[in-house]
Amino acid sequence: MGHKFLVAAYCVTWALQLGYLLWMAAKWQRQRSRMRSGTHSRP
Amino acid sequence: MKKLLIFPAVLGILALMAWGFYQAIYIAPTEATMGEVQRIFYYHVPHGILCYLFFSINFVASMLVLAWRRSNPAKSLAADAWALAGAEVGTLYCTINLVTGPLWARPVWGIWWTWDARLTTSLILWLIYVSYLLVRRFAAGSEMQALAAVLAVFGALDMPINYLANRIWRTQHPSPVIGGGPESGMAPPIAAALGWNVLAWAVWGLAVLAIRIHLERRQQAIDNAEAVAALAAD
Numbered sequence: 001m002g003h004k005f006l007v008a009a010y011c012v013t014w015a016l017q018l019g020y021l022l023w024m025a026a027k028w029q030r031q032r033s034r035m036r037s038g039t040h041s042r043p
Numbered sequence: 044m045k046k047l048l049i050f051p052a053v054l055g056i057l058a059l060m061a062w063g064f065y066q067a068i069y070i071a072p073t074e075a076t077m078g079e080v081q082r083i084f085y086y087h088v089p090h091g092i093l094c095y096l097f098f099s100i101n102f103v104a105s106m107l108v109l110a111w112r113r114s115n116p117a118k119s120l121a122a123d124a125w126a127l128a129g130a131e132v133g134t135l136y137c138t139i140n141l142v143t144g145p146l147w148a149r150p151v152w153g154i155w156w157t158w159d160a161r162l163t164t165s166l167i168l169w170l171i172y173v174s175y176l177l178v179r180r181f182a183a184g185s186e187m188q189a190l191a192a193v194l195a196v197f198g199a200l201d202m203p204i205n206y207l208a209n210r211i212w213r214t215q216h217p218s219p220v221i222g223g224g225p226e227s228g229m230a231p232p233i234a235a236a237l238g239w240n241v242l243a244w245a246v247w248g249l250a251v252l253a254i255r256i257h258l259e260r261r262q263q264a265i266d267n268a269e270a271v272a273a274l275a276a277d
Contacts, residue, residue, distance in 0.1 A: 002080030002150045009083040009143040013090070016142075017247070020135050024254055031261055038269060 056246055063236075063243035071236035083147040085236055089244040090140040091165075095202055097133030097248065098172065101126050102202075105195035108188055120263055123188050126195060127179060128255035132248055134172045141169055152215065161216035164205040171198035 067085035074081035104126035111119035144162070145155040156162065175198060178191050209216050220227050229237065 002078050005080050005146045005150050006082055009086060009146040012142050012146070013086050013139050016135060016139055017251075020131075020251065024251075024258060027258055027262075031258070031265060034265055038265070038272070 052250070056250055059243045059246055063240040066236040066239045071233055072230070074233075077151055080147060080150050083143055085240045087140060087143040087147055088237060089241040090136045090143065092241060093244055093248055094133045094136035094140060094168075095206070096245070097129045097136060097252065098168075098199060098202055099129075100252070101129030101133060101172075101175075101195050102199040104129055105192035108192040109196070112189055119188075121260070123192075124256050124259035124263065126192065127259055128252050130172050130175050130195065131255060132252045134169065134176060135251075136244075136248065137165070137169045137172065141165060157215045159214040159216055160208040160212040161205070161214045164201060164208045168198075168201045168205050171201055174198075
């Protein structure tokens with residue numbers, strides 16, 4: 001009974017943490033393409 | 044040189060996370076009354092403790108944004124990146140704390156949620172920082188950072204209220220197990236597993252914070268360069 005709640009809690013924790021990392025990776029990728037298309041040099 | 048250090052740092056953090064997980068699942072003893080579900084404690088509590096750390100970083104950085112706003116705009120902009128990163132990582136940790144809490148409460152208390160002082164002030168804390176992030180996302184103009192900083196400074200007042208809630212008021216949420224008086228405390232193997240998980244999630248969170256600050260500083264540089272380019276084109 002308690003086991004599925006334990007698994008759910010650990011899975012949700014990792015899903016949220018890794019989801020945030022993925023969101024940052026996507027942001028980093030967008031910044032890179034903006035820097036490439038822009039006229040300015042790398043900050 | 045910097046790139047050479049990144050690989051061992053990532054390996055070290057992953058090893059620490061794995062060690063924390065091993066401690067929580069395999070080393071810590073099964074609690075007598077709650078059974079296996081009590082192991083949620085090793086993820087729920089570190090996220091609750093550490094969201095205070097990241098919200099405190101947001102608080103200090105927001106004060107610096109306001110202090111340096113006119114005298115040193117460059118430093119103010121750097122502090123703003125710290126404030127934003129602190130609020131985002133703190134909100135992430137607070138969200139995990141708020142999600143894992145009900146997943147622990149349901150099998151133990153028989154309910155997902157109750158409006159006691161600890162839980163309610165935790166929800167208010169989360170709502171304050173979600174509001175802060177929404178202000179930053181949707182408010183426009185040069186005053187946005189100052190407006191967000193003021194919200195952050197007042198929002199931080201909920202932290203001590205939340206911390207003291209189960210010390211001052213009678214709550215469904217358990218009394219504090221750390222620094223809660225003579226009747227508080229944990230068995231040494233439980234305390235050790237908790238300590239390792241607090242350390243692991245702290246190091247993880249600080250690494251995520253560093254990446255987020257770097258991204259925001261880069262964003263500021265891109266925005267600045269694009270503004271200069273647009274002015275030059277006029």
